[in-house]
Amino acid sequence: MEIRNKTVVVTGAATGIGRALALAFAAGGARGVAVADLDGKGAQAVAEEVAKASPDCQVFAQQTDVADAAAVQALADAATQRFGQIDVFCSNAGIILRKGLDASAEEWQRIWEINVMAHIHASRAVLPQMLARGDGYFVNTVSAAGLLSQIGSAPYAVTKHAAIGFAEWLSITYGDRGIKVSCICPQGVQTRMLFGEDGERKGFLQAGSVTPEHVAQVTLEGVKDERFLILPHPEVLEYYQRKGQDYDRWLKGMRRLHDKVMAEFGGTVV
Template sequence: MQLRGKTVIITGGGAGIGRALVFAVVRAGARAVAIADIDVEGAAEVGAILKAQQPQCDVLARRVDVADPAAVKALVDEATARFGRVDVFISNAGIMVRKGLDATDTDWLRAWGVNVQAHVNAAQAVMPQMLERGEGYFVNTVSAAGLLSQIGSAPYAVTKHAAIGFAEWLSITYGDRGIRVSCICPQGVQTRMLLGEDGERKGFLQEGSVTPEFVARKTIEGMADERFLILPHPEVLEYYRRKGQDYDRWLRGMRRLQDQVAKEFGIGI
C-alpha cells in the first residue's frame, strides 16, 4: 500500500514508536491522521507540531484508553466522520509489566487489555467499513517477544504471542477480501519502555537498539511491500527459524541468555 492520500489512525501516538509513525505516515503522503494516546497532552503536542510542519494534513488528537472498546469505537467513528473513511489503523499502544509469577491478576488484565484486547477492539471498530470497501490496512505494533519471548516478563511474553496470533487470524480470515495485515516486531527500541523515564535504565537489549524513527521508516517500507512481518532487526527472523528448527535447543539457549542477563543487569530489559 502507498500512503499518499490515505487516512490513518495511530494509537500510542503521543510518544515513542507511535510518535515517529505519525510523522512518517504524513511524510509518506497521508492526508489525515488521528493521534490517540492515554496521555492526551502527548497526543496534543504531537498534533500541534504536525499541524505547524504540515498544515495541509488534517489532524485529530484524542485521549483514548485502547483497552476500552467503546472508546476505540468512538475514535473510529469520529475519524470516519471527519476524514470520510479510515484507510489504515496502526494499533501501536503497548505496555510492559516486568514481573513473572509475582504478577497479580490486575497486572495480567492490564497487560492483556493493552497488548491484546486493544488490537481486537480496533479491528472490531474499523473492519466493517474496510470490508465494505474491499480494502484496508491493519498494522499491529507487537515485538520480537511475540515471535521469541521476553526475559523477565511473563505478561509481556504471553500477550505479545497472543497479539501475533490475532494478527495471523485476521490475515488468514480477511486477506482475500482486501484486508492487509502487518506486525511490527522490533527488538530493543530507544523509548521509555526500554530506557526508563529518565533514560538511565540498563539492559541487554540496549546493544543493537534502534531509534523509533528507524522503526517507523522500516514500517513504511514494509507496508509498501505489504509484508506481514516487519522486522527492524532482521536477525529476529533467523532467531525465529532456529526456534522452529529445534525448540529444545532454543530453550536451552534462552536459559543461558537469562542467566547472563541476571548476572550482568538483573532480570529484565
C-alpha cells in the same frame, strides 16, 4: 499499499514509536492522521507537531484508552467523520510488566487489555467499513517477544505471542477480502519503555536498540510491500527460523541467555 492520500489512525502516539509513525505517515503523503493516546495533552502536542511538519495533512488528536472498546469505537467514529474513512489503523499502544509468577491477576488483566484486546477493539471498530470497501490495513505494533520470548517478563511474552496469534487469524480470515495486516516486531527501541522514565534503566536490549524513527521508516516500507512481518531488527528472522528448526536447542540457548542477563542486570533485564 501506497500511503499517499490515505487516512491513518495511530494509537499510543504521544511518544516513541507512535509519535514517529504519525510523523512518518504524514510525511509520506497521508491526507489525514488521527493521533490518539491515553495522554491527551501529549497527543495534542504531537498532532501540532505533525501539522507543522506536514501542513497538507489533516490531523487531529483524541484522548483514547485503548483498553476501552467504547473509546476505541469513538476514536474510529471521529476519524471516519473527519476523513470520510479509515484506510490504515495503527494499533500501537502497549505496556510492559517486568514480573513473572509474582504478577497479580489484576496486573495480568491490565496488560492483557492493552497488549491484546486493544487490537481486537480496533478490528471490531474499523473492519466493517474496510470490508464494505474491500480494502483496509491494520498495522499492529507487537514485538520480537511475540515471535521469540521476553526474558524477565512473563506477561509481556505471553501477551505479545497472543497479539501475533490474533494478527495471523485476522490475515487468514480476511486477507482474501482486501484486508492487509502487518505486525511490527522490533527488539530494543530507544523509548521510555526501554530506558525508563528517567533514562537510567540498564538492560541487555539497549546495545542493539534502534530509534523510533527507524522503526517508522521500516514500517512504511513494509506497508508499501504489504509484508506481514515488519522487522526493524532483521536478525529477528534468523532467530525465529532457528526456533522453528530446533525448538529444544533454541530453548537451551534462551536459558543460557537468561542466566547471562540475570547475572549482569539482575531484575532490570529489558
